[in-house]
Amino acid sequence: VIGYLAEQACCLSAQEVFDGLRAQGRSIGIASVYRVLDQLADLRLVHRVELGQGVTRFEAAQPGGEHHHHLVCDDCGKVDTFDDAELERALRRVAGSHGYALDEHEVVLRGSCTDCAALG
Amino acid sequence: VIGYLAEQACCLSAQEVFDGLRAQGRSIGIASVYRVLDQLADLRLVHRVELGQGVTRFEAAQPGGEHHHHLVCDDCGKVDTFDDAELERALRRVAGSHGYALDEHEVVLRGSCTDCAALG
DNA sequence: GTACTTGCAAATACTTTGCAGGTAT
C-alpha cells in the first residue's frame, strides 16, 4: 500500500490510489486507503495537497525534505510541478516574521498552460 | 448578499455566509449562497480559498488587485493573513518560466502560531 | 482468549441540481 504511493510520479486522489491498487489485483477497501493515507499524513510521510476541485490529493514526501509545488491549468486541468529557492526563502521569512513555526506549506498557481494559452 | 461578503474581514465558508445572512434576518437558502458565490467567483469578484479542511472558503477580491495569502495554525485553527512583494515576484517568475499565463494563485502556510508554539 | 487490522456498508459532510412558486417585463 505504502509502496504504491511511493512509485507514483505526482499527487493522486484517494480514489486514484484505490483504483490503482485494485488494478494491481490487491483487494483493498476505499476506507483502508483513507485510513492509511491519514496515518501517513500524520507521520509526515505524505503531504495532503488541495488543488481545488473539492478533492484531496496525496503525494509521497521526498526523503531529503525536498518538495515541489503545483501549477494547475484551469483550461485543460494539467498539473505541472516546480520548485524555487527564492520562493522558499520568501515563505520562511514571512512565517518567521509572524512568529509561526512553519510545518508545511502549499503553493498552487492557476492559469493557462502554454498549450491552452495558444488556443485562446 | 454581495454586500455581506464585502464587509467581512477575511475568508468565509459558504455555511458561514449562509448563517450570517440568516442572522441578519434575510431569508435565503444555502443553495442561493452557493449559486451567488459561484457566479461571483466566475466574475473574479471573489476568490475561492482552500485552507484544507475539506471546506471551500470564499473571500471578496480587493479592487486594486491586491490580495493576501493565509497562515493557518494547525493547533488552534487560527487563520492569519499576509502579503509579500518578494513572494509575488518569485511566483510570477516561476509561472513565466513555465509558460503559464497566471490567473490566480494561492499560498497556504501551515504551522504553529506564536501562542500554540509557546504551549508546545 | 485479547488486541489489532481489514473491507464492506452505512453514515456524514459539503456542494450541486431539480423544481414549484414568485416577480418583473
Added chain:
DNA sequence: ATACCTGCAAAGTATTTGCAAGTAC
C-alpha cells in the same frame, strides 16, 4: 405569457465511521 430568480428538498460527491470477520500473539 415569458423569462428569470428564489428557497426548499432531493441528489450527488468525497470522506469518515461502525462493525463483523480475520489475523497475530
